[in-house]
Amino acid sequence: MKPAAFDYVQSHSLEEAMVALRKYGGDAKLLAGGQSLVPLLNFRLLRPAALIDINRIPGLDRVEMIAGDALRVGALARHHTLETSPVVARHFPVLHAAMAHVAHLAIRNRGTIGGSLSHADPAAELPMLALLLDAIITAESTGGTRHLAARDFLIGALTTALAEDEIVTAVEFPALPAGAGWDFAEFALRSGDFAIAAVAAVLTLRDGVVGEARIALMGVDETAIRASAAEGLLQGQRYRPELIRAAARSACAAINPITDLRASADYRRHLVEILAERVLAGAWNRAEGQAA
Amino acid sequence: MSAELRPKIIGARVRRVEDPRLLTGGGAFADDLGTPGALHVAFRRSDHPHARIVGIDCAAARAMPGIRAIFTGEDLDGLVKPILATSRMRNYHPTPIPVLARGKVRYVGEPVVAILGESRYLAEDALEAMEIAYEPLGDVVDPEQAALPGAPLLHEAAGSNILVSREFSRGDVDLVMAEAFVRVGGRFRFHRKTPVAMENRTYVAEYDRGRNFLTLTSSTQVPGIVRDALVALLDMPGHSVRVVAQDVGGGFGGKTSLYPEEVLVCALARKLKTNVRWTSDRLEDLISTSQAFDEIIDAELALARDGTILALAADVTGDVGAYSIYPWTAGIEPVQVVSFLPGPYRIDTYRGRVRAVATSKPPMGPYRGVGRPVSTFVIERLIDMAARRLAIDPVALRRHNFVSGDDFPYKVVTGLVWDHSSFREGLDEACRAIGYDALRSEQRRAREAGRWFGIGIASYAELTGIGSRISAAPGMPINTGTETASIRIDSTGTVTASFGITSTGQGLETTLSQVVAQTLGVRIEDVRIIQGDSSAVAHSTGSYASRSTVLAGGAATLAARAVREKVLRAAAHILEAPLEDLDAADGAIFVVGTDRSITFRDLARAVYSEMGRLPKDTREELEATKVYDPYFGTTSSATHIVTLDIDPETYKIRLHRYLVGEDCGRVVNPLIVEGQVHGGVAQGIGAALHEEVVFDASGQILTASLADYTIPAAGDIPPIEVVHIEAEAPSTIGGYRGMGEGGTIGAPAAIANAISDALAPLGIEITELPVTPERLFQLVRQAQAKAAKEQGSS
Incomplete structure (x- = not known):
């Protein structure tokens, strides 16, 4: 379990990193936290010609609120920074809740936000939250800058819309609607283990009627997905237990688990239905609490 | 100071003397050893479960940069013999283990080619350039299929895949079963497990060609066994082979066997006259370290209306993997299952049949608990199933059937003997400490509230500290019944105590320091323990089978007593006092009732350095070597009680309370005993809920990383309460009983019983471990389908 030989390139600026990426023409990998990359190298499942270390690029690790109460997270921010950020806890409690489920503390200390998005593991929390929160991902290359919606960025298991010479530099989470209720639930075999299934939801209520409903599911398909049909079911409706159950069943019908x-696909379906019911009930409770 | 007032070291919660070293990176593990210029081995391992080796092409690999040598099985002819675990057991077929595969491969992960490079990186680069052609042979994966006549053979010379078969029988089991008031039984399955020590196996061979001296620094638990085996396999004189295991990062039985990689680095260091080293990576650890348990048990228990056990019958099939492991043999695990199946109960009528079947999987070896986690799982499940059928409380049913009082010493139908051990007291104390009756009330309330709340109990007995009367593995031609201690006071007055046993992190340096310090009359810091070194004593095996405190502690006591006598004789001259007036404690010898005393330091100087202080003919070396043999060994026992909740929707299991009431005789250090219990229970929780080595139908291993072989993390382990029962002391020196394995023995059974208890309203009995959420999901679905069908037909 030793990696094959590779060149090691230390970059001190984004420009240097982008130039190096272009130079290796798709045969280089960016080294940020290394938490997913290094095991793949050691198993020789990946054998890039070069690793381009971006850890020393200044300014890429900021977590800050920007105009319109949006949250901007630099690609080099560590999971632990997001998990413990008071700003995140106050403005994006659902993101805060999800971050505690990301692997173990040692991994959260090193793993980066940009790395998790670029790796696009179907059982990772951050891509799921990006999808739930309609995040915008910034990708830069020597050719220019692109802003991609999370739903366009995540294409499949370990597959994104990122071009070979592009680097994820930041992710922006637009402000949650005022008075939004939320909830997050994950089922894993052990604390810190890969999720077998996870469900997150954001709900807004106007006079007891659902204004906006967002439901994201993870671990049960090629990528994290939004349960659009279930979201549609809830739209404009008042609380009824049967409504929640119907939405949960609908979410369950949208998935394609392995x-x-x-876990078996059957058990994953069962879990998604249970978790979706719990999460929708939890989000509804919080939304009502906000309204009161 | 009278004996009563003296500070007691044995029994005190002494902080571990090895911890500052181990916790601050100061340990000396095998991989830490610096060996400039050493060659690093990388193994090309078989990716076939069972195949003939058609051809090996090393030419391209040989030409790679930094590659110094490549060896195949044939290249080792004349350098080293195959490893062979012999035994006097009847119906046993030993299987030679080649150091590198010869002719065929028998499991995925078997070493086939050794590449020696200037670094491990370069050696692994060359692995990819090797070409090996295989011709697949028949599947030998399912042990029951492999046991059938006509099945493809893994070892043609053995003539069968059944490497061991044995039967214990007394009484007319079938007749008693037929006439019994109630019978419970079923097919039980305990899946394969692997030890996952934190330190992977590591072997560093240093060859001193000027002296023809070989030093192996190994992550082994058994340096003595390895030294003796190397001498035979390499045909070298014993005085020129030394095996050192300084700090070892966990073993749990996985490091008690001799491994091909261990022999290979030695043979090649000698052949190439250089240093050769190999450190396993986690992938190699998960596919080539000895694995455990993996048994199918068809068992039945018959009882009278009042709950008295009448008869027990069991057929055990053990999947022992590709080879009969050295020195323990393929019998070590499955034979123990039938030997220990009657548990701590009075059972006169018994039939236990066992067969150990070879399959194309990594060899099975000893793992913490050996056989007894499985036997305890089965008998304790049967007891609970019977309690439910008879509507008797499971605690009462156990008490009713325990060997107790005048029954001791009790000869089990399988030949084991229980000396007096606190079976009943352990159960009663555990029930009292956890508030068993209140728990049952809590359960009634929880059930009314729709919760799936379960209480599980497991009681067991184990034989520990076994002496020369019986071998640690059946019929094995190795003396596992003695240990040696050599204690010396040097000319500065400090004490060095040398042993052949090995600490793998369990705190033996502290435990043995306590025994030596108190027996001699010195302070703990005056004692240095040397262990894990085959050159420290003439003969030793190592640490396994819950033996080290009993055997090495006993030998330490004998040797320390002998040295103390010499110390007191010398002091009698110097203090001009009668011998019987002298005592020693806290680093000094004193005349009782006076202020006359001499420190050990001054006494040592007087004996060794100051000419003329002692008459010439009274001067004795202040050292002694003693061997201890407990002959029979002694019985340790415990009761585990656990409570848990199962989420009725997701099937997530949450453990609440875990309590162990155990009798390990006289406790040398409660801190260490509790640590051992905690660790053992954690591993038992792993066996109960998480860990399983999985193979596909062709024998490919699917759990080859820690992402797929899931061991519990700290957050998955509940607080564990321990109650010590120091009842009647056993006849071992010091009154110690072994206790290193018990936690792992009790936990799988207790948790299986608690889950079954929680699911009792659904009629689900747990018969397969580990109980994963997926398995629970399937069990509940089947139970619901069955209930729906019954409702439909009524």
């Missing part, structure tokens, strides 16, 4: 060593 059977692996941890």
